[in-house]
Amino acid sequence: MNRFLMTGLLACAICGVQAEDLRISKFNYFGPFTVASPIMVDSVDVNGKTFEQSSLFKAPDRLSVKGLASSAMEDAFAPSHSSNAIHMLAFDFENTSYAIPELEVKGMKNYAAYLDGEKINGSSLHLRPGSHNIVLRYLSAPDQDTDSLSVYLKSENNAGFSLRNDGKRRFHLEDVLHGTAISRSEISPDGKFLLTSYTTTRRGGSSTRTNKITRLSDGQTVAERQGYFNWMPNGSRYYFECATVDGNELVAVDAATGAESIIVASIPQNYGYMLTPDEKSLIITTYQEGRTESDGVYEVIQPEDRQPGWRNRTSLSIMDIATGIVSPLTFGNRNVYLNDISSDSRKLLVSSSRSRLEKRPTTLSSLYCIDLTTLKVDTLVKEDGFIAGGKFSPDGSKVILMGTPEALGGIGKNVPEGRTPSMTDNQLFMIDIASKNVTPLTRDFNPSVNDFKWSSADGMVYLTAEDRDRVNMFRLNPNNGKFTLIDLPEENITAFDLPDAGRNMVWYGESASSPKSLYLLDTKTLRSTKLATPKEEMLADVKLGECQAWDFVNSRGDTICGRFFLPPDFDPSKKYPMIVNYYGGCSPTSRSFESRYPHNAYAAQGYVVYVIQPSGATGFGQEFSSRHVNTAGEGVAQDIIEGTKKFCEEHPYVDPKKIGCIGASYGGFMTQYLQTVTDIFAAAISHAGISDHTSYWGEGYWGYSYSEVSMANSYPWSHQDLYVKQSPLYNADKIHTPLLFLHGDADNNVPVGESIQMFTALKLLGRPTAFVAVSDQDHHITDYAKRIKWQDTIFAWFSRYLKDDPSWWDALYPPTPLQ
Template sequence: MNIRALSLAGLATLWLGASAGKIDVTSFRYQGPFVVNHPVMVDSVDVNSKKFDRTSLLATPISLETAANGREITGDVVLGSNRDAIHLLNFSIDNERYVTATLKIDGLRHHEVYLDGKKLDGDKLTLTPATHNVTIKCLTDNSSADSLHVAIESEHPGLMKINSGVEKRRFTLNDVMTGKRFSSSTLSPSGKYLLRSYYYTHDGGANTFSFDICDFASGRVLAKRTKSLRWMPKSDRLYYTRYVDGKLQLVTVDPANGSETVIANDVPESYFTISPTEDFLIYTRQQEGPKEKNADLYEIIHPEDRQPGWRNRGTLMKYDFATGMSTPLTFGNRNTGLCGLSDDGRKLLYQVSESRLEKRPTTLTSLYLLDLSDNSVMTLVEKEGFFGGAILSPDGTKVALIGSPEAYGAVGRNLPDDRIPSMYDNQLYVLDVATKAITPLTRDFDPSVDNVKWNRNDGNIYFIASDRDRRSLFRVNPTSGKIDNLNAKEDYVMSFSLSNGSNDMVYVGQGAVNSDRLYSLNTKNLRQNLIEDLSAERLDGVMLGECKPWIYKSSRGDSICGRYILPPDFDPTRKYPMIVNYYGGCSPTSRTFESRYPHHVYAAHGYVVLVINPSGSAGFGQEFASRHVNTAGEGVAEDIIEGVRQFIKANPWVDASKIGCIGASYGGFMTQYLQTKTDLFAAAISHAGISDHTSYWGEGYWGYSYSEVSMAKSYPWSHSDLYVKQSPLYNADKIHTPILFLHGDSDTNVPFGESIQMYTALKLLGRETAFVAVRDANHQVTEFNKRKQWQETIFAWFAKYLQDDESWWESLYPKKTLD
């Protein structure tokens, strides 16, 4: 093979600042040569009457991914051959800020350029903060050697550096929005088998699902499936449904050999629960409510009547496998829901909800126990307004109840009489069916309870709870009331599964610096083992900034919990802009790795990120949570402001003049409210924020009911000091911080108008502001491409005001001369 040389000078990874506006790229990862044969000439022209052109060989398909794994070449490198061949030259550009550049390639006559796998049309590079992959695909022949020279030209070369491929890359928005995660992981009833369920989000938003059936003891994968599977409640069999001849079949699968058995041929097309005896199922039949006669005019008979489907009512039905008969279990015009079944299949626990608008709370729930053997009904709880959920014990003799501290006669309350508890602070109770006595289990337990399961094997109740800014795993003995922290190895436990016949459980969690991991836990000796680490796969080759706790003492004497994330290449001699994130409402900003406000992506863009959990959040105890009630942000805002000031004072590497803040929903309100209290922030972002407590109270789907939590027993006509004086809209003239309003124009929770009216006020006041609406989005932006654009809007706004670079913002929202 006759080799030709291309002139390349070696270099190590360096900042692109060697010369003003330009840097030579002289180190590549190389794959090739890939010899390309000329096609056999069947005819002299193709179907479009075009003659063969050898340059068309450049379009020969080849995997570009191989280039990143090629050998490093520097200096005078031998390339080419006596025959036509394709070569792949690859390098990476690392930039922590938005930058535009021009890629200059001299000497190659036939080439294509791919940026992050997408073919470039021209030589312009638009680089969002990330580590970008550049591949040059070129075609050479046996003619004289080309003299290759590659350079990047930019007005801001110092914002970029060449990554030789040895260094780790930056964490990006794409890492947050794509990749493999656990959907669930569940043990079979005996504990012999494990079902691992995954979903993979692809670029563009498509999801694919997969299921691994495993031997739990050995971890050996027995089978892989793509159909959605669940365990039968008693036997070690899986089940799924499928349509055959227009009917829905229920099919079981033997995990040992994959054999399938049809156990029902015409099951109802509804969500259902299979009984522990596996001979019947319970499902909900939806009955459509009355329709309006006039399509153009319609009567709203209840504040909830604006919600689609509110007039429909669900009743419980029993479907028998042997006969195929569906029997109604309940009847009426109130919604009925299943809470649980006893192991013998005889006792069924269900709840009935009704509305009462004239008094707080406005929704009442009653709890009943139905004996399926004789259809007798026992009332367990009647018209409880602070009900949060219930499950039946396996033997049907007790009920685990969730409710706020005011529930069940306030037996779980530990606050002074003049304080109103937060309805979002969930307590756990146990009810004895025989006596109907209710015992509080968590009255003196600070974490807020969620996701409760009764273990058939040891009789304990297992649950997840918001534990300050963590989500921890606990169990309680319902007889003694003793609570154990199971000391899960992750900060944020997302789900767990128990087996009926062993001491084993599994759980999925993540931390502040890692994605999903799956663990086993022995409930007897509490030993834990890592089963699968999806985080290691997803974060392979990724550099993350360090995450550290930030706990400070407020002037009120509180220990306020938070954390901060540093840029991945943190240099304490630099001054960094900072973004402050909070919810500022009744739920903590937990230690999750991925969220709609991806802290590690902000850090990768060169920001310090400070997360604060101010007073009013559940998970810190009843007194702390009660501060959310009837304050309309007062105290909460002061905690945030004070925390930011203390953080700045303690850390000289924060640029105190370049601090931004962001929050959504109540946190969006808090963003607006903070700006009426301080000029500390250089930029602010409010997504779906409440600007006027009164208009939100009346217009949001859940406005008045959420106000039962935040404005308990206070109404616009009785407490204008809360609804008016504490609303940002009525204090708009105090705001001088540039605020970006983001809002889905189909938001049914916080109406679109909440942002419109505040934006209008600031425009009339001549203040710096912007408003970006997300078409057809509700309270959250979930559609993949819209979410990506929404996030980039956030990044661009902060870049404009915290990094003094408006180029990203201008590229998204060019100035329009319409005034």
């Protein structure tokens, strides 16, 4: 959105003429811009038409007055001008509800109107909630009357129209979708240069990716390139693939000098690869296609065989860069993955996996250490159903492995006897390669690990982890098992990178009320220096409401964490509708600024937003996260209900009769389940939610395997109390809350039938409901245009029931007499 009001200038004023007619009395004026009449070579043109002054006015489809000088003006066209001239009048307003006002302009002949930079066709304005600008661009003649201008916004209601006199505007969805964001940042192995990737998304959805190479000593950008790059294992050279007539070359560039050199003249196509630290070999991941079935009628070997590409397998090969010779390292019908390469280039850490349908159906993984000089294989872990990847220590003598609390025989388990821990609560284990001794590093560490790196520079392990509703960074001393919280200026750390040398670390993250920023961290002083905030200028004029922490003690004596967002220009003497949001899957609803459910965008429309972290969320310790297992909503629902009621009791500005709730995936199930056990919500939204645990268990690509997370060792035939009695579908008659179902019709995680069957049930019961499918979208709505309408659908449903305003919903989905 373009901002037409210049800093320090008077904002427009809207004066009410009638309850529904708003007269604009003050403007910002831009001009005059002289338009010269043409030299009259002839009296008529090729079509025999005479010249008309109106032909001097041409209206572009888009308009921006950014950077133009302006002045305040009241109730007038423009100062008198001796020549034909173009003038522009701008005014600024905002609305907190959807509106379709009429723009009425009197006293202008040759003019065009622009709403948020786009030319208006007709007089009706379809205004989504937010801040808006209107510019009137017009042509004037010498001695033209300048006293007859009148501009109105005519609406059936004022739709929350108001003015800002502080040069600020409200946050909206476009602030999430558009602009430049950091997508990757890594330091060269010698610690001297920084590679940062930026993705810029423009209005309309097109995007570009730019890579900048920056010298850390002075911040100077030494190169800027498109495409994808990686650092070479040593020094400060980066490499990329370059297409040639004979295939693809691997080209390295010296960041300091810009000198290019060819590393590999021809690399295998469509394969993954990693350079060994000595830069002498490529470890190549080879993909082998499995047997295909005939079209039309085909056999499904096992449940995973429904997934495209499941029959394909990966194996490893090694290429000698000097000779180009490729030799196979592994062979077989199991997938083999490269985890890490030791710093001396002698050893590979690899894993293999197979599906397990007998007993508990988790994926069985094995971890091996391969000596490249002898091809001797050392088995570190054999067919464990609860491990993920690992990384070597800097000296190659140890491995840190990530897994669940049940990994390695449950050595890291820390839950009450008889309780099954959550498989999404990520733990770290250290394995001594020589002795095979295992040390559980995080058994008594409550945060759930997201990522970790073992520093070659100082020997410490740095990690990010879900820490309550934040993602924090920690430093682990592997010698004594001590964790140190690193105090960083953001609440949600997205990614970080460590060089092999030096004391700088690069990281980037965001907070609940601020976009992603890039930082350097001195690993000795643990002090951070901000390098960039790409969206800072774009959001400079945005005014956000406050975000505050709010915890409560539930009836079981547990402290339940949460936070809430207030609308901009919050007035505690007013009553506000409220939206409640909770986790999907098992991770807490993080303090992300630009999430798929941007809480600040809800607050900007006049809602209080309450985010609660109920029982079962990771980041609060193994005992807390284990409450997700074999409960099917029990406990989680009680926390949400208790928290919502207590929040209303302690915050009298919330209207307790106008509360909505929303969740996705497991959170979508929770939305449905909540309506079967409470009537405190006035509206509810379930995106991609599970309505029947039995059908989801058998139909989703990961249905039965996710059920091993939420229903460990419990099955539809053995635990009907969980699969049937706790499924919303079998309790549909208890639901009276207006319930909206949203679902991508290509969702392979939670099949769209989960929404269809619940929608059908509520329709048969005569309950208020709606179902909106998003074509060709999977579990997440990623298509640019479809995401906008999907998000508007959410806004419109809440507006319909929490603001008693169905106009936005009716505009999106006009009422139809079809039955």
